Amino acid sequence: MSQIDNKRNKPEMNHVIKNVIENKCDDHHRNPPTTMAERQRQRFVDKATKVSAKYLRRLAELPGAPDAMEPFFKVLQDIYVDLKNVAKPADTKIIGTYCVMVPNELIYAVGAQPVKLCSGSYTAFAIGDDLVPRDACPLIKAVMGFQAMEVMPIYDDCALMVVPITCDCKKKMAGMLKQRVPTYALHVPTAKSEDRDMEQYVQELYQLIPELEAVTGQTISYQSLAESIDAMGFAQYQMSKFNEFKKHVPALIKGTHAMALMNAFSYLPVEQWSQQLHRLNQELARRKKDKHYVSKDKQPRIMITGSPVIFPNIKIPLLIEETGGILVGDETCMGERSLYDPTVVVDQSFDGLMRSLANRYTRPCTCPTFVDNSQRIYRIKQMIADHQVQGVVYHVLRGCLVYDFEYQTLEDELGKLGIPVIRVESDYNEEDIEQLRIRIEAFIELIKLKDLETRISKLKKSEIAG
Ligand code: SF4
Numbered sequence: 475m476s477q478i479d480n481k482r483n484k485p486e487m488n489h490v491i492k493n494v495i496e497n498k499c500d501d502h503h504r505n506p507p508t509t510m511a512e513r514q515r516q517r518f519v520d521k522a523t524k525v526s527a528k529y530l531r532r533l534a535e536l537p538g539a540p541d542a543m544e545p546f547f548k549v550l551q552d553i554y555v556d557l558k559n560v561a562k563p564a565d566t567k568i569i570g571t572y573c574v575m576v577p578n579e580l581i582y583a584v585g586a587q588p589v590k591l592c593s594g595s596y597t598a599f600a601i602g603d604d605l606v607p608r609d610a611c612p613l614i615k616a617v618m619g620f621q622a623m624e625v626m627p628i629y630d631d632c633a634l635m636v637v638p639i640t641c642d643c644k645k646k647m648a649g650m651l652k653q654r655v656p657t658y659a660l661h662v663p664t665a666k667s668e669d670r671d672m673e674q675y676v677q678e679l680y681q682l683i684p685e686l687e688a689v690t691g692q693t694i695s696y697q698s699l700a701e702s703i704d705a706m707g708f709a710q711y712q713m714s715k716f717n718e719f720k721k722h723v724p725a726l727i728k729g730t731h732a733m734a735l736m737n738a739f740s741y742l743p744v745e746q747w748s749q750q751l752h753r754l755n756q757e758l759a760r761r762k763k764d765k766h767y768v769s770k771d772k773q774p775r776i777m778i779t780g781s782p783v784i785f786p787n788i789k790i791p792l793l794i795e796e797t798g799g800i801l802v803g804d805e806t807c808m809g810e811r812s813l814y815d816p817t818v819v820v821d822q823s824f825d826g827l828m829r830s831l832a833n834r835y836t837r838p839c840t841c842p843t844f845v846d847n848s849q850r851i852y853r854i855k856q857m858i859a860d861h862q863v864q865g866v867v868y869h870v871l872r873g874c875l876v877y878d879f880e881y882q883t884l885e886d887e888l889g890k891l892g893i894p895v896i897r898v899e900s901d902y903n904e905e906d907i908e909q910l911r912i913r914i915e916a917f918i919e920l921i922k923l924k925d926l927e928t929r930i931s932k933l934k935k936s937e938i939a940g
């Protein structure tokens with residue numbers, strides 16, 4: 475008999491989060507800040523950690539979290555609530571990265587730890603709002619807010635930041651970061667179908683190597699690069715298995731939980747993350763065998779695409795799953811996009827490895843920053859078919875023009891398939907939650923109605939035929 479998991483929460487997780495918040499209050503009373511700047515910093519820390527703890531609690535309380543999710547929740551707690559650095563050996567350097575075009579393999583190959591620094595913090599956004607133009611996207615504002623407050627070890631301890639020059643916001647952010655921390659602006663092709671652009675990207679990756687070697691004091695070798703490609707390959711393999719489980723009807727895991735584990739990928743050494751995903755895959759295999767599901771047969775299957783969804787800004791996936799949908803597909807850049815395609819090595823020389831990485835990090839990438847992005851439409855259609863998606867939520871962060879540009883084409887294409895799509899614009903704050911809830915709830919009701927009409931019409935046809 476199938477079983478729906480309605481477990482309300484994980485008491486031990488809430489206990490951990492509760493302790494964290496209480497300990498923070500104790501610390502605050504024991505060591506009250508003295509100067510105005512310290513008081514402002516303390517207020518920032520209190521607010522940022524509280525918001526993160528709240529969203530972590532909502533994640534943990536969303537019914538049906540597999541036990542193997544605990545380490546992924548823990549890493550989000552370490553980084554966002556406890557404000558710890560990433561777990562790493564003492565002499566390992568941290569290299570900050572942004573977007574999905576920086577090959578982690580190059581960073582691992584010089585013995586360093588990559589940490590993806592794109593941010594979803596509402597509190598840091600509020601600070602960054604005063605530092606960058608009003609119409610810049612909130613992701614950039616949050617990054618600059620953390621930089622200004624100097625409270626997050628993952629930002630403050632970076633030996634180097636590598637910023638791919640994708641959209642205008644990232645370009646200007648690279649310029650601002652450069653004034654504060656060592657920053658490498660990585661030029662990425664605007665037209666990946668052009669050999670000339672691709673060749674330029676290969677040379678960019680070659681130029682990144684001495685920068686990484688200089689800050690880590692280690693040299694890259696054929697062996698170290700090949701090993702890091704293998705390590706990332708194992709992560710991609712586990713990701714592909716996980717993706718198969720996500721296709722199951724009824725669902726074996728909530729999409730918001732899947733998004734949390736993808737966010738955790740930004741802060742964990744790749745071997746550790748892959749091992750934890752391996753354990754989660756084993757648990758999902760048991761769930762499948764035991765018919766232990768987290769959705770009902772007729773629950774609307776939703777996919778999210780558009781601007782990045784970065785912890786703690788997970789209000790939209792939570793709203794989808796709290797208002798009756800099940801999130802089965804995630805086409806955002808914090809989702810499977812960063813791990814979907816494996817590195818295919820054809821030429822076994824060092825140059826061959828470099829060219830394979832250049833291909834892997836651009837050609838299959840569906841970011842809207844490329845001139846021609848018809849590939850993204852194809853990918854979304856493929857995901858709709860694979861995951862039996864019934865409706866698409868198109869997320870646009872305020873100021874993220876590149877995604878907004880692509881909306882109309884996608885709506886037209888999905889219209890031809892009869893797949894409803896809703897565009898939801900949002901910012902890094904909680905003021906729009908109720909309005910978003912109403913719109914998302916109505917969208918899910920519409921899909922239920924559409925599904926009912928389809929089933930009635932099929933029934934009528936079979937009665938007539940019979
Ligand atoms: S969607 Fe935008 S923010 Fe995300 S990886 Fe692509 S260019 Fe970067």
Ligand code: SF4
Nearest residue numbers: 611613641643781874
């Ligand atoms: S692609 Fe959009 S969300 Fe990403 S940095 Fe650019 S404007 Fe911001």
